[in-house]
Amino acid sequence: MSDNKIKRKVVIVDDHPLVIEGFKNVLKDHLDFQIVGQFRKAEDFQHFMTTEVVDIILLDITLPDGNGIHICREVKQANLEIIVLGISNLSERSIVKQMLHNGANGYLLKTADSNDILSCLQGAIDGEIVLSQEIKELFDMADLRKPEDFPELTKREKQILQLLAEGKKSLEIAESLFISPLTVKTHRATLLQKFQTGSLVILINKAKEYGLL
Amino acid sequence: MSDNKIKRKVVIVDDHPLVIEGFKNVLKDHLDFQIVGQFRKAEDFQHFMTTEVVDIILLDITLPDGNGIHICREVKQANLEIIVLGISNLSERSIVKQMLHNGANGYLLKTADSNDILSCLQGAIDGEIVLSQEIKELFDMADLRKPEDFPELTKREKQILQLLAEGKKSLEIAESLFISPLTVKTHRATLLQKFQTGSLVILINKAKEYGLL
DNA sequence: ATTACAATACTCCATAGGGAGTATTTTTAA
């Protein structure tokens, strides 16, 4: 667009350097955008945000030390003006919904191409809620989608899920977490219930599908 | 390196345009490499390969219309000189092993950074089997070379292992195979014994590592 | 035809897992 416009400050948060490099390559010739920060960990990004002011955040959902959905809420609580676009491999409807509920201005799949990304950025700047092509299709075909939504797990549940996935028995888990085996049993039951199955193996398979393990 | 060297022809096959852009950004200032093709679908890549000659293929494992592991084998059968590096988010041992068994020259995680990627490329050119940092940590190199001492399974056992991995209960398996649940139990016990574990989850994890599932 | 091994099916026993509740304390968010 115009040449003398003040560039919008963009921050990229993604644990995949290749994706960061990809965004840089997509944006590098674009006069409207200036990348002022890139982070692989939520913590680094959050620290950066305590001192810097930015316009646009490209925010991965799955980070090694945090969750993009929560980070989005924090950012928006601090400043509603900041444009937050979720980026992820995950095309689960519930995740997209959660992001949008937390105030995100849009959601891009990593399968989006340059044009898709740039038009989403422009749309978000223009105040639209933007979704990349495949996500749009996902929402159009709403009726065909599976009803099972991505379960919200608590910290403890995730912890126990992880140990179950390693093949640990309830007793071992109880010992390593210093809690009663009966408590482990409760968490396990909650997990099975949240994933709507009665099989540990299915539970773990689904958790892997959702990228929880 | 040297300036007048003939550049190595690189092809990128990945369904994520951002990853392709990322590789382009990482390689763009490197005098040794020249990107001669980029593909989002296996089919397009395979068509390209019928007419073109390349030196290095950066090959994603998960493609919308194919499997990088199979594609790797095809490529290597046609020309062993071509360097194939698997790239993927998946850090499962069995997948890496399958790639290397099919002749891949290495395996990079998408969490690898530029330096990691470039040093892997150089290593592969120098004839090494290269793995990105995180993958190296997952394995010790010695483990890769020695033949696997995974248990010999009978046809029926493999069949039942498969069904167990799908989360089926003994009773369901018995019904679908028209045998007694007690027989299923025997096979299951044999499997657990052969894999030297008392946990179904561990059994299935090991089976996946060995590429049996 | 003999010898393996596979596949089948059973016994008995002990423990782990799954289903459905209730209840208290602690943490976190509104």
Next chain:
DNA sequence: TTAAAAATACTCCCTATGGAGTATTGTAAT
């Protein structure tokens, strides 16, 4: 500062699983 959610721990009951045997029939290779 409350109200909600998470984490803790328990009850009872029943079924599934795991471990250790034994035994018969089927099948494939020598």
